Amino acid sequence: MFPYRILRQTHLAKQFILLSLLCYGVTHAAEQQNPAQLIDEDKPQTLITLPEAYLYMGSEIGINHYQHGCESWSIDCDKNSTMASFFAGYQFNHHLAFEVAYIDLGKAEATYLEASKQNIYQGSMRGLNLSSVASIDFGADLALFAKAGVFNWHGENKGPFSTIKADDWSPSFGVGMTYQLSDSWQARLQYEYFHHLGNDDIGGTNAHATSLGISYQFGRSRPEVITSTVINSVTNTVIKATxxxxxxxxxxxxxxxxxxxxxxxxxxxxxxxxxxxxxxxxxxxxxxxxxxxxxxxxxxxxxxxxxxxxxxxxxxxxxxxxxxxxxxxxxxxxxxxxxxxxxxxxxxxxxxxxxxxxxxxxxxx
CATH class of the missing domain: 3.30.1330.60 (OmpA-like domain)
Known part of the structure; x- marks a missing residue:
């Protein structure tokens, strides 16, 4: 990344406040189905209706690798960091969603020998990521997805003599898989690539983040379960039903x-x-x-x-x-x-x- 420097971490409270700015008043006319009356002899039946469009919100944690985290003359370099994010989105249908995430890519550290003295440089990278997500189902609960968007990064280099800040936009791409734990809870594993973070002032890098997350889908809980059982008992002239x-x-x-x-x-x-x-x-x-x-x-x-x-x-x-x-x-x-x-x-x-x-x-x- 940025040669021998990175950015400061943000408090979790500030991250969550930014997520609350997501506007949830998006509308979508989902395809409606008219379920038939479910009655069969000696077999209980269930009527299930799950909405196709809904809001969701969650968080994730994982590992990030800064591809160019240090200069070649560093005497010690740690390019790996713990990353975390909060995200929210709107699922338009089974295959398309829009997502906003506030991502902290974590801290990196490098040590350089300068004037016979070992100096440590630190930094971190964070920002708001806007992306479109396309998915395809594999079975009832498993799905694969791909995403593309832009990352509004904010960087800070911190050394023994100065602190440098910068911000800009960079493209981001990701792939992953989701697993539906229940009607409203979903787990996901994803890899994200952030291209050319930083600039000439703080240096440049690509970032590779792998994370595991969980989200809650608002309004997707099973709203109605109708269980009906009809048992036919034949007498001389009458068929009786419960x-x-x-x-x-x-x-x-x-x-x-x-x-x-x-x-x-x-x-x-x-x-x-x-x-x-x-x-x-x-x-x-x-x-x-x-x-x-x-x-x-x-x-x-x-x-x-x-x-x-x-x-x-x-x-x-x-x-x-x-x-x-x-x-x-x-x-x-x-x-x-x-x-x-x-x-x-x-x-x-x-x-x-x-x-x-x-x-x-x-x-x-």
């Missing part, structure tokens, strides 16, 4: 600040499927807001949010009498923390699909 139990399901629909406009409608398809297939079923919509603004305004805003979901459901075939709407304004917050990262969790409509027992009709032979 009741179908629809389990209770609850999940939030989030909104932007001071907005009632719907962005993520994938999860609403679950409500539509249940209420159209089972006219006896109902849904309860409970609207909320954050604490910014007056209580009266926030109460009205929470009502507008439930109204926007009600309108979407009725436009897609749900009967108005199946919908119960309530609004509470800034009451009952999910979290009392005041950071912007936590406030958006209170800008929501909590959807509740109550447990319902469907009594099947008996059929005469």
């Amino acid at each position: 009741p179908i139990e629809l389990e209770e399901v609850t999940f939030p629909v989030l909104f932007n600040f001071d907005s009632s406009e719907l962005f993520f409608v994938d999860s609403l398809q679950i409500i539509i499927n249940r209420l159209i297939q089972f006219p006896q079923a109902t849904v309860i919509l409970r609207g909320y807001s954050d604490s910014q603004g007056s209580s009266e305004y926030n109460l009205a805003l929470s009502k507008r949010r439930t109204d926007s979901i009600t309108q979407y459901l009725t436009e897609h075939g749900v009967k108005p009498q199946q919908i119960i709407a309530e609004h509470y304004g800034e009451q009952y917050p999910v979290t009392d923390k005041i950071s912007e990262q936590h406030k958006h969790l209170n800008r929501r409509v909590q959807v509740l699909l109550p447990q319902t027992i469907i009594q099947p009709q008996q059929e005469q032979r």
